[in-house]
Amino acid sequence: MSVVAETPQEAKGKKSAGVLAPITSNLRQYGMVGALIVIVAVFEVLTGGVLLQPNSFVSLIQQNAYVIILAVGMVMVIIATHIDLSVGSLVGFIGGCAALLMQNANMNWFLAIIVALIIGLAVGVWQGFWVAVVGIPGFITTLAGMLIFRGLATTMINASIPINSVPFDAIAADYLPNILGFWGPFDGLSIVVGIAAIVFYAWSSMRKRAKIVRVGLVPEAISLTYIKIGIAAVVIAFITYLLASSGSSSEGGIPIILVIVAALVFIYNFILTRTVFGRHVYAAGGNRRAAILSGINTKRVDFSLFVHMGFLSAVAAIAMLSRLSSASASTGTSFEMDAIAACFVGGTAVTGGIGTIPGVVIGAVVMGVINQGLSIMGVDSAIVQTIKGLVLLLAVAVDIMSKRNRK
Numbered sequence: 001m002s003v004v005a006e007t008p009q010e011a012k013g014k015k016s017a018g019v020l021a022p023i024t025s026n027l028r029q030y031g032m033v034g035a036l037i038v039i040v041a042v043f044e045v046l047t048g049g050v051l052l053q054p055n056s057f058v059s060l061i062q063q064n065a066y067v068i069i070l071a072v073g074m075v076m077v078i079i080a081t082h083i084d085l086s087v088g089s090l091v092g093f094i095g096g097c098a099a100l101l102m103q104n105a106n107m108n109w110f111l112a113i114i115v116a117l118i119i120g121l122a123v124g125v126w127q128g129f130w131v132a133v134v135g136i137p138g139f140i141t142t143l144a145g146m147l148i149f150r151g152l153a154t155t156m157i158n159a160s161i162p163i164n165s166v167p168f169d170a171i172a173a174d175y176l177p178n179i180l181g182f183w184g185p186f187d188g189l190s191i192v193v194g195i196a197a198i199v200f201y202a203w204s205s206m207r208k209r210a211k212i213v214r215v216g217l218v219p220e221a222i223s224l225t226y227i228k229i230g231i232a233a234v235v236i237a238f239i240t241y242l243l244a245s246s247g248s249s250s251e252g253g254i255p256i257i258l259v260i261v262a263a264l265v266f267i268y269n270f271i272l273t274r275t276v277f278g279r280h281v282y283a284a285g286g287n288r289r290a291a292i293l294s295g296i297n298t299k300r301v302d303f304s305l306f307v308h309m310g311f312l313s314a315v316a317a318i319a320m321l322s323r324l325s326s327a328s329a330s331t332g333t334s335f336e337m338d339a340i341a342a343c344f345v346g347g348t349a350v351t352g353g354i355g356t357i358p359g360v361v362i363g364a365v366v367m368g369v370i371n372q373g374l375s376i377m378g379v380d381s382a383i384v385q386t387i388k389g390l391v392l393l394l395a396v397a398v399d400i401m402s403k404r405n406r407k
Helices: 008-025 027-046 054-079 087-103 109-134 138-156 166-173 188-214 222-246 256-274 276-286 288-293 298-324 335-345 357-376 381-406
Strands: none
Touching (some): 054 087, 054 335, 087 138, 087 298, 087 335, 109 166, 166 298, 276 288, 357 381
């Protein structure tokens, strides 16, 4: 057997490839973050500095919370090669149920929330049964669900149902209590939370790098890690400044809805990346046949995904009902399109198997910034929809072309 010796150039090339591997593997995520920064900068200029004013930033969070909540569940469904078209109708149906319970049955607002969550879980079980047990494709099952629950919402709600519960309305409109007072013109709690977020991100980044080294893999260059930490620190510090500045009046600071969204993102990112269930979701989406042969119960995975989606639809319904302070039969129209668009803009693969929750959060923020920026500029809503559609088309085209180039 003859052995061909490596030339110095080949050895150097392999070493460079090993060092660059972490960069190229995360190139899509870096591109999304860069695109978001560019879009924000462009609209900040076009709106004359209005986009990044504290009140505008808080409004951006409150108006797009439902998109992030739905996208967190939708990305898991899409990774597993399914789709859920019923979430918008579910938001309208569950919101209508909660409104009727509070206004017509005089139910306590907290109990109404519990019942709404139970309804969402029950609907998830219903749809999961048809997909996982009966074997009807998720597209068809949720298309039927979209029609069923929109019809039920229209039947239940003859006219708009106002919500008169102050604590319930506070979920989307109010802020965390200012327990640390004001530090000059800034909300103290916002500053403390911002500093804690920077420290946590730096610690988790260094811990992740150390873990990669410990298992014998090639980590990214330490300088790149420091750059990422530095950029994240600047972004978090700026967001902290906006939130702390919004508390310069009698009320403001960290919106309650932001805490809810952040908690859901953290929990579901942990589920998707650190649990057996999350690995099974990626395995089922990457190669379902191979996953079955390796012993993964893909039917159980599919069933669980739709239960999670039902729960998150209920949370989005509560957030939207609180923000609007009323329920109507048309609430939630096209919400499923917003969630799906956020997933694809955020780097989720059309064919499944690829996607991250931080990515879809970025995608949701991109769509939200475009929507808010164009609205501030006074652009007609029809044109806004057209531009958002073009952005979605471009995002999917980039994903397909990048895969074609790698082959």
